[in-house]
Structure formats: structure tokens, C-alpha cells
Amino acid sequence: MLEIKGLKVKLEAEDKEILKGVDLEVPAGAVHAIMGPNGSGKSTLSYVLAGREGYEVTAGSATLDGQDLLDMAPEERAAAGLFLAFQYPVEIPGVGNMTFLRTAVNSQRKLRGEEELSAAEFLKLVRTEARKLRIDADMLKRPVNVGFSGGEKKRNEILQMAMLQPKMCILDETDSGLDVDAMKLVAEGVNGLRDAGRSFLVITHYQRLLDHIKPDVVHIMAAGRIVRTGGPELALEVEHNGYGDILSEVA
């Protein structure tokens, strides 16, 4: 599904290399986790995949089902099935959450050459998905993420994911700022979407989200590289011993 090879990225503004050769492959239907200390480049990787400006790819490639992601506009990547749940969801004053969701859903359908959803179809879908995430009518009416608590913002990201039905979902620290109940809701949301045709890349700092979303493979990222890859037990190792051991091992 997602294939990243030798990806090197530096910041456009300053001559600073952040990703120093990332190799990663997430097969269809799989759940992979990336863990790693702060500043190791996890968010940068997710932003580069989603197409944010400000980065320069100096080497390597990233493909989604064989399509060159790096050559596409952010909206084309989204229409091709890539979704990033932001570590820091963006507030958009003046744009209602409902309008935002409907515009996103229909824009993607249009880009894919599909029929737009009717108002009734959309409403039905949004109500069903919002209920699962305990997102009330008020949150749907308010401007996107404005005045939302940390947990509400993260649930709102999962709502968007549920509505857009992407095939490659990247979750960047979706667990941070969530209490236990909110984390369960988010995990249920993710688990409900798991299927053979959909893959997940779950970026997290802590093991606890992985208790709820069971990964098939865990990668450890440090200083712009994947330094270890293993099974779920790798997450437990980090939980117990911290990153110190692993990092000194690879250093």
C-alpha cells in the first residue's frame, strides 16, 4: 500500500536535514506503528507524505499503491486515499464543521470522478459517524476546531477519517491530550475502520494507544531514520526501558 524508500527531506527555509533516509513499507490491511523520541522526525514524515509545503525532498520516493505521492498536490493525495490525522488539528474560524466535512467529502468524490453525495445522504452519514464518536450537533455546527478541547479536536479528526474512508490512514499522535475514555472512542473508531483494503500508520509517543489499536509491526524512529523494526513486543520494550537502550544499541 504505502512504500517509502530512502526518503531524505530537508527544510526549505534552512539547510537542515530532518529525514535522513527513511525506508518503510505498509502492506494493505496492516497496522504499523512508529514510535520515537520527540524531534525524531515523525511529524515531518507525515507532513511530507500529506504534501505540506516547506520541505524539500532531496532523495528517495514515496508511493501509494504504486502512484508517486511526492508528485501530487495535497488534494490529489487525499483523493487517492491518503489521510493524515494531524497532531495539531487546525482551527478555521468562519467555516462551519458541517460545511467543512461536506466540502471535503464531495471534493474528493469529484476529484475521483464520482457523483457528489446529496444533502440527505451526507446528513445521514455524518449523523451515524458522529454518534459513534459522541460528537454532538453543537460540535458539528461550530467552526472547525474553534473552541474545541484537545480531545474534541482529535475525535473530530477521526470523524473526518470515518467520513472520507481513506485507504491509507496516518495518525500523528492522535492519543496525545486524550483521557482514557476519549482514547477508547478514538481506538474504537480506528478499529471499526480496519479491513483488508485499508492500512494504518499510527505515530505515537506512548505504548498506551497500542493497547487499544493492536499493531502488526512497530518501527522505532530516531534522528530521521527508522532504527528498529519489530513486532508489538517492541512497543512494550520501549514502555519498560524507554528509548535509551535502543538508541545506544544503534548508535
Place this chain on the structure above:
Amino acid sequence: MVTPAVSNPAPSLLDRLVLPTSGAWANDARKGALARFREMGFPGRRDEYWRFAGGDDFAAPEPEEAPILDMQGEAPVFTGLERLKFSFRDGRFEGTMPDLPEGLEVSRLADAGQADLHWARDLYGVLEAAGQSPVARPFAALNTAFAPDGLLIRITGKVALPLNLIYCHDDPRSDAMLHHVLRLEPGAELTLLENGPAAARLNTVLEVDVAEGACFHHVRTQGRDHGRRAVTHVFARLGQESVFKSFTLTVNGTHTRNETVIEFAGEGGVAHVAGAAMGDGRMGSFIHDDTVFITHGAPGCESRQVYKKVLLNGAVGIFQGKILVREGAQKTDGYQKSQALLLDEDSTFLAKPELEIYADDVACSHGSTSGGIDEEALFYLRSRGVPAAEAQDLLVLAFLSDAMDEIEDAAITEDITSRLEAWLARRRG
């Protein structure tokens, strides 16, 4: 005394204008206004409130040509609403008066001005004259003196249907002055809609007297013509517990200056004034100027100004807004926001926000900002599949939404929003 203004084309425009033949009441008002005008003269760049763009566009002896825009089948704003229609072509009333509901009296200035006496005598040019101090508004005095047409409207009850003044412009060189007077008697209610480009060059005065407990809503759109120039004035006097709300949409236009002068004369009045303007300098010069002066002359009143401008390709936005709180006007609540969204580096926003307060127990705030599109928000939208151009349009509409929120009627908001969307879509070609 006649004080000729320094080196400007004043004499020639004045020479061209002819005082309409009038009956006693209007004649007095016109002569008084002409005397006021002669005292002030045409404004020059040295005048404090004309520094940014000057007044030559409005003072020139002849208007510049303004080609008639082909609307390509677009229905005029407010078409979907049930309303009472009054049409003006190049500054003259045309057609017939609609049947008026109870509580509404309407006459033409061109007719009523011939009479010896009319109720409008107590207002015509009176609110304008009061609004000349402390800041002179010469084009308003000129208008009172020379405007040949307009409507004199008295509202004695709650009028359910909005009254719609529909302007159109057939002569690419028309030079029009319109002067409307509205008197809302105590407890009366009215919505006034205005739309369309009234002339190649337009000078309007709208005097509105809102008596105690009365409620006035005003929504206007100024037409999409590129070449037109307009200087408009609203003078409002608000009685106790009265409500005045006014929203203006401006797209295109070479030079538009909208002056709003409001005076709270009784306790507990509410005035909300808002404007959304969008200009693209690629279609020719675009200058949009909102000049607002609100005087809190009574305690416990609330005023709110929300002005938003979207500018690109060298467009110029100007905001000059003042809240004056007089001694004794305690518990004043004054709010002013003026913002510009600059879609490129060529466009300019010039702002002069002012507060002048002579009472100690008041809450007044003002904020003026300008900036570009929020890149983070743009990326967020694109990452959800919204193409860049549409994402930007959505953010432009979001930026304008504060001003749009000042419109009371949801159907009108929707109508106007669709105009904004269409304007943005045309920019994308």
C-alpha cells in the same frame, strides 16, 4: 462668505449643477446646504479624512465614463424575496409606485420638493447638517443642495415587506445624485434594501431618523460595474431604545466611499454597521473607503462596526472609523473591527481607527488587522481533498463571515453569499 477651495476643479462642477426648482421647504433646505458647501469647499488631500484617496473622482466637473456591465443573465440581488420595488435609472425614479401597505407613506423628492410644505422639512438636510460637525462632509451638503430625486419615506407601523430601491445605469456617463429621507415613527419597523449600480458617478445621501423603539434594517449591494464611482452617505439619528442595522456589500467599482454617520440621541439605542468589500485591481483601479463616525451622545447605547475587505492585484482598501463618546454617555458599549485580507503583496489596506472618550464608565474596543491567507488552514483543507483554489475561496468567505453575520435575514445572507461565491469563481476563470 464664499471661500474658494485651493486649486481644485470645484468651480466647474458647481457651475454645471443646477438647483432644482423647489417649493418653499425644499428651497430653504437647498439654499442652506449650498451655503454650507461653499463654506467647506471640495476636499483636498490635506483634509484629514481625505488623505488616503482624495476626492477628485467625485469633484471632477465631468464623471469618467463607466461602461455598462453585461450581467450575463445573473439575476439581481434580492430577486427571490417578496418586496416593494422602486426603480431608478441613472438617478431618476422610473415606473410607478407600488401599492403601499398600511404604515408606509412614500413620495418622490422630485414631486414633494415642489410643494410648499412637507413632513420631510424637519429632516431633509437636517441630519446631514448635524453630521457636518466635527468632520465636514462636503459632498453630502452638495447633494442636499442639488439632488433632484430620491424618496421621502415615512413609516408609522411595522412594515412586513422589505422596501427595495433598485438602481440601474444605462448611460455610461450618468452623473447622479439621490437623496432619500426616512422617518421611522415610534415603534415602527422597516427593512430597506438597495441594489444595483445607480450611475457612472453617484452621490447619495440617506437620512434616517429612527424614533424611540423603532427598528430599521438596511442591506445594500452596490453593483458589479467596474468603472463606477460612488460617494454615499448615511446619516442616522437614533432615539431611545431604537435599533439601526446596516450592511453593505461592495464588489468592484473604481472608487467607492461609503460614509456612515450615526448619532445616539436617546438611551439604550443599538447600532450595528457592517461592510464586506472585494476588489480586484486587475479589472482597473479599485479603491474602497469606509468612513464611519459614531457619536454616543446618550448613555447605555451599543454600537458595533464590522468592516472586512478582500483585496488583490493592487486593490486599495481604506477604513476610517471613529467612536466618539460624549460626556455623560455612561455605559456605552462601543466595538469596532476592521480587517483586510490581502490575497497578494500588491494590495494595500489603510486604516485609521479612532476612539475619543469623555465618559469614564464605558467599554470600547477597536482592532484593525491586515494579513494574507492562513497557510495552515489552507493546507488542512487541501489535505482533506479540497482543491487549492476552492480552499482559498472557502477561507475568503470565512474571513467575510463576521460581516455577513450582521445581516439579520438568513435568506438575504444566503443570496449575498452566493454573489460572493460567484465573484470568487469568476476570479478563477
